[in-house]
Amino acid sequence: xxxxxxxxxxxxxxxxxxxxxxxxxxxxxxxxxxxxxxxxxxxxxxxxxxxxxxxxxxxxxxxxxxxxxxxxxxxxxxxxxxxxxxxx
Ligand SMILES: [Zn+2]
Numbered sequence: 001x002x003x004x005x006x007x008x009x010x011x012x013x014x015x016x017x018x019x020x021x022x023x024x025x026x027x028x029x030x031x032x033x034x035x036x037x038x039x040x041x042x043x044x045x046x047x048x049x050x051x052x053x054x055x056x057x058x059x060x061x062x063x064x065x066x067x068x069x070x071x072x073x074x075x076x077x078x079x080x081x082x083x084x085x086x087x088x
Contacts, residue, residue, distance in 0.1 A: 040054070040055065041053070041054045042054070043057060044068075045068065045069050045074060046067060046069075046078060047069055047070075047074035047075070047078040047081075048070060048074055050070070052068070052070045054068060056070070057069060057070060058070075058071060058072060058074075058075055060075050
């Protein structure tokens with residue numbers, strides 16, 4: 001009878017350890033999910049006025065801030081438009 005209790009205690013410890021491993025595994029999965037969502041941040045394209053996933057964007061450093069465009073054409077168009085504005 002004592003042996004049975006001892007065995008069940010060991011089994012309980014085993015389950016506790018296992019659940020701990022599981023929860024730690026879940027945590028890292030959540031972190032991964034967060035990294036994934038950080039990659040999928042939507043940014044505003046000032047040229048075609050749509051939101052676009054950041055990872056597919058072209059970044060352009062403009063003085064003190066960074067602008068993002070959905071493509072090279074958009075970036076060039078934006079820069080040209082701004083130039084025209086400066087000449088006015
Ligand atoms: Zn665009």
